[in-house]
Amino acid sequence: MRRPTLLALLGSVSLLSACIVEAPGGASPNERRQAVVSQVPPLSVRNGANFEDKVELVAATVQPGRIAPNEGARVTAYFKVLKPLEEDYMIFVHVEDAEGRAERLNVDHKPAGGLYPTTQWKPGETVKDEFNIVLPPGSAARALNLWVGFWDPKTDARLQLKNPDAVRNDGRSRVLLAQVPVAQP
Template sequence: MRLKLPTVMLSSVLLLGSACIVEAPGGASPEQRRAATVTQVPALSVRNGANLGGKVELVAATVQPGRLTPGERAQVTVYFKVLEALDADYLIFVHVEDAGGRMERMNLDHMPANGMLPTSQWKPGETVKDEFSIYLPADANPKALNIWLGLWDPKTDARLPLTNRDAVRNDGRDRILIAQVPVAH
């Protein structure tokens, strides 16, 4: 299996190659769990509320900076509240698309929390923080970027279904729109 590191370039070339995630026997260490979870979601986060399979709520997301300039990178942080234990190790799938449909979609599928805390180790009541960055090449000229996200099981090729479609922005295919980021030119 080939996993992409959590950095994407918005052109036809991926910035970083593949990675191998090694899980220690017995699961995440206490230090890894502390690094991958939060007790409070930052106040300036954009609230979401998407419910995935009745097991996970996408609580909020942040994108910094809130406006991207070609040649710059943006840091994206998402917060997942664990409602029920997950029996599979889902990947977080991220699709970055030009809001106007002029650029090829970029995929950024990755293990949550930089591979420190697979979803099968998430505990009910925890809020798991996931971070990744996107890079917009200097020669790119979209007006805005849409960032879509969800959970995907690579073994079954199935997405964890969005159960509250009427409550959140989505595309009807279990992809949640977490942000539309304007691009300055």
């Protein structure tokens, strides 16, 4: 099991990724059932970002919807598979202070906790990816921007956003998944 070093990640926010587990020979039927959903929760933030006509970021949920210093939130992103993917992409998550006062944290992780690689995704499925964000004590952030995208660690290339005019993005195939308000003391 590989975990990011928290001390190296601490700034105004800290991100704990889901436990990454290698699935020898691919995902088992049970692991696939855990990673695929038949319906996106109705109270989710809808998105619609299209990555190279292969994957659509359908929606996301953040529970709770507001975090406080020394507390965390569970984030779930829902990706609809449009076409088979030939590479095992990582999902990158960049957590940034919405006002730009703190250093960005980069946490790249394998989708679905490492249980269901993108080369096994099947068109028509909706894959859920879950991770936690934790705000350290004393953080002055008022809101956190969560940016996501797909990254190939072999080539250092990202899946390119096909519909940049339809979704909030930074022009570099990073899509705003959510802005999470921070409770002020």
